[in-house]
Amino acid sequence: MNFEYLMWLFTRLSGIALILLAIAAMAWAFIMGARTQADLPAILRWMFFPNPNHVLSSDIPEIDQVWANLFWTTMQILMIVFAGTHAWNGLRMILEDYVSSPKGQTGMRVIIFLLWLVSLAVSITLILTSY
Amino acid sequence: MDGFKYQGGGPMLAFIFHRLTALGILFFVGMHIVVSFTSQQTGAEWAEWLNTVYKSPWFQVFIAFCVLFHAINGLRIALLDFFPGFQKFQREAIWVEWAIVLPMFLLAAFLIIQVSLTGS
Numbered sequence: 245m246n247f248e249y250l251m252w253l254f255t256r257l258s259g260i261a262l263i264l265l266a267i268a269a270m271a272w273a274f275i276m277g278a279r280t281q282a283d284l285p286a287i288l289r290w291m292f293f294p295n296p297n298h299v300l301s302s303d304i305p306e307i308d309q310v311w312a313n314l315f316w317t318t319m320q321i322l323m324i325v326f327a328g329t330h331a332w333n334g335l336r337m338i339l340e341d342y343v344s345s346p347k348g349q350t351g352m353r354v355i356i357f358l359l360w361l362v363s364l365a366v367s368i369t370l371i372l373t374s375y
Numbered sequence: 376m377d378g379f380k381y382q383g384g385g386p387m388l389a390f391i392f393h394r395l396t397a398l399g400i401l402f403f404v405g406m407h408i409v410v411s412f413t414s415q416q417t418g419a420e421w422a423e424w425l426n427t428v429y430k431s432p433w434f435q436v437f438i439a440f441c442v443l444f445h446a447i448n449g450l451r452i453a454l455l456d457f458f459p460g461f462q463k464f465q466r467e468a469i470w471v472e473w474a475i476v477l478p479m480f481l482l483a484a485f486l487i488i489q490v491s492l493t494g495s
Contacts (some may be wrong), residue, residue, distance in 0.1 A: 254454070256449075256453035257453075259446075259449040259450070259452075259453055260450065260453055262446075263446055263449075282487065284490075287407075296414060308464060327404075331397075331400070331401050331404070334397050334401075335397075335398075335401060338394055338397070340396070361430070
């Protein structure tokens with residue numbers, strides 16, 4: 245039960261979760277009328293981040309009010325937290341194969357941890373202030 | 376080229392592609408966030424210019440491949456890791472994976488290029 249095992253498990257579970265979240269968001273987009281009221285780029289933007297700052301071009305009426313509830317806020321935060329953590333941890337794993345000195349590894353890990361923290365804080369702030 | 380050497384073959388090729396597509400997605404999403412934020416806040420010229428880079432159909436085809444391959448290959452890795460009994464079918468799983476990725480990617484690439492040529 246060490247850190248590397250937890251991240252190994254998290255990478256796989258969050259990867260599956262991201263696929264399911266994207267499929268769920270796409271299904272909801274069609275249920276809400278995207279087949280006739282949104283084009284392909286808008287549906288793709290909806291799949292990967294359903295937020296009024298991201299899906300600008302759909303014709304679905306009052307979409308930001310539709311999204312202003314706990315369900316869609318949770319969907320967005322889950323997507324950002326899973327994708328962000330999956331991505332920064334993946335970058336750490338790639339860089340660990342190329343940065344060999346212990347000092348370089350520590351510095352690289354500190355920088356990636358800070359980037360992870362800042363990017364998640366900014367994203368969650370954006371989500372919570374977009375309604 | 377035998378999957379770009381080391382242990383060679385389909386698994387090695389999938390491993391390399393998984394890393395490269397990961398960097399592609401990270402590059403695109405990172406750039407997308409920085410550019411959107413900058414052009415929204417300042418309207419800077421370089422941000423507008425970068426916007427045209429990732430709106431170009433070639434970049435979209437590249438990103439479509441990155442996302443599709445990374446998602447389907449990642450699903451294979453996760454499923455075979457959680458059900459290790461199927462590890463001995465790894466090479467077959469990689470063939471199935473390409474049989475899913477390639478049609479999806481070619482359809483997406485066709486649609487992107489069609490839209491960019493005809494504008495609809």
